[in-house]
Amino acid sequence: MNPLKSPANSDFKLPPYPYDRLEEIKHIAEEKFGEYVDLSVGTPVDPPPSFVPHLLATSGAERGYPASIGSLPFRKSAAGWMSERFDVEVDPTHIAATVGTKEFVASLPGYLHLLNPHRDVVLYPEVSYPTYKMGAVLSGLKHCAVPVAKNGELLFDQLPDWAVEGALLLWINYPSNPTGSTDGIEPAVKWAKEHGALLVSDECYVEFVWSGSANSVLQYASEGVLALHSLSKRSNLAGLRVGFYAGDPDIVHFISEVRKHAGFMVPGPVQLVAAEALSEYSHVEVQRRRYFERLEILQGAFSEAGFKLHLPQGGFYLWFEGGDLGFKDGFEVARYLAETAGVIVSPGEFYGDASSEYVRVAVVAPTDLVSLVASRLSAQGH
Structure with a gap:
């Protein structure tokens, strides 16, 4: 059969x-x-940036398996970019590479459930990137959309009790895809902390803030929080599949160890390109x-x-x-x-x-x- x-x-x-x-x-x-x-x-x-073809052709990094967590130069470059862009200091050991970011969004709920099997609900804004919900579906977990006001405010007080009590993970997106809203980071940090949920802020559009200054969730907290970044949008490198996550050191360590076992690796030449792209802003x-x-x-x-x-x-x-x-x-x-x-x-x-x-x-x-x-x-x- x-x-x-x-x-x-x-x-x-x-x-x-x-x-x-x-x-x-x-x-x-x-x-x-x-x-x-x-x-x-x-x-x-x-x-893409003009230096990309040369670095890909001459890196020599394609010969061996790259570290799943990401090379130290790449993670140092990511830390330097966050320091310059958001005035937050993140130790490179609290940063790890992703193969783009969509695969991370889709797989994270299942990995977190291994760490906290008593929580089984993934929360996300009711108007948002569909993979937040799909990550819960693919992991066999429950999911619940957080109602959103016209101004982009997340209406946590409208969540049902089962979703609050079982909250494993809360996704936010800054700026929001599709609405473009830049509101809601601080209330989400507060709610997640009060209810023991991991907050992950998907910040792949952060270089394209038009109203006010760009922010990262790591400006508000680091414990119980991850920021997720991609080079697909900022550097036109969607075809190379590279990004990173940073934040709570215990969570970063756990997730990076799981991903090491699963064999997630960003190719070495791509990491070299990413390190250069994060250090160059023109x-x-x-x-x-x-x-x-x-x-x-x-x-x-x-x-x-x-x-x-x-x-x-x-x-x-x-x-x-x-x-x-x-x-x-x-x-x-x-x-x-x-x-x-x-x-x-x-x-x-x-x-x-x-x-x-x-x-x-x-x-x-x-x-x-x-x-x-x-x-x-x-x-x-x-």
């Missing part, structure tokens, strides 16, 4: 991968325009200018087309609903935009049931294509 078809396994069904659900919408754009501009997935398209400034220009272009164009939206506090996404224009949900908005502007956007349902009326627009296409989309959108408003 095939064990995958046994009754014991029959209740578990993976949901469709969110972005696989966009094929129908892509066909709509292709039929009208012959092609489409994809602003659905937040994948970088701009050039390429980040260039990317900041690119994203903000595109945000302004599309915010203006969507406004001309009749949508109500504002520039985000942070991140490189526009987040808005179409109800005022008569659209019943985000999928309907996405179909309309594919047909009228040849652009693919993400329906808000991907980021939680509470956001089904919204769409998310990632300004990740080259500026000439963003401008093309903008011209088509602007024409809809006249």
Whole structure:
């Protein structure tokens, strides 16, 4: 008998991968325009720093197995970046490498449950990156979305008792994907401490804060807290898969030991590139200018087309609903935009049931294509 078809396994069904659900919408754009501009997935398209090809070709670090925790130069560079960027001092021994950050998000709940089997609930904002919830699902744990106010405040007092009592892990995202909100770090730190949950702040968009100064959760606490960082967005290195986590030394040590057994390793040449990228900021400034220009272009164009939206506090996404224009949900908005502007956007349902009326627009296409989309959108408003 095939064990995958046994009754014991029959209740578990993976949901469709969110972005696989966009094929129908892509066909709509292709039929009208012959092609489409994809602003659905937040994948970088701009050039990486100029030093990347040379370092990858000449490092010599590909010969041996890299340390799972990350090389000391990489971790020192990460510590130096956090010191300069956030004025927080983190010992390099309290930092460890990740193979990108999505795999860490998806696997962390199961590893933490080994450490604390009496807690089995993963919490995350009700409008957020879908992998926070999926990490709980893949680990066989319970999950509960924390209600979010219009201003981005997490409404912990609305959580059910079972979620509070069983809280193992609380995710926050700064700035928020998809909303761009930069609020809520300090209340989350306080709540997690009071209720004995590990707080992990996913800070992969922290270099793209537009309103006020950029912050890290490690400015508020280190015990019972982790900060998660990625080079995918800040340095256009999504294809190299490298990031790091830092914070509570006991948690960092435990997780890094588990990951060592599991064989998670960032390739040596990639770590060399990451160390250099974290110590060099001019390429980040260039990317900041690119994203903000595109945000302004599309915010203006969507406004001309009749949508109500504002520039985000942070991140490189526009987040808005179409109800005022008569659209019943985000999928309907996405179909309309594919047909009228040849652009693919993400329906808000991907980021939680509470956001089904919204769409998310990632300004990740080259500026000439963003401008093309903008011209088509602007024409809809006249």
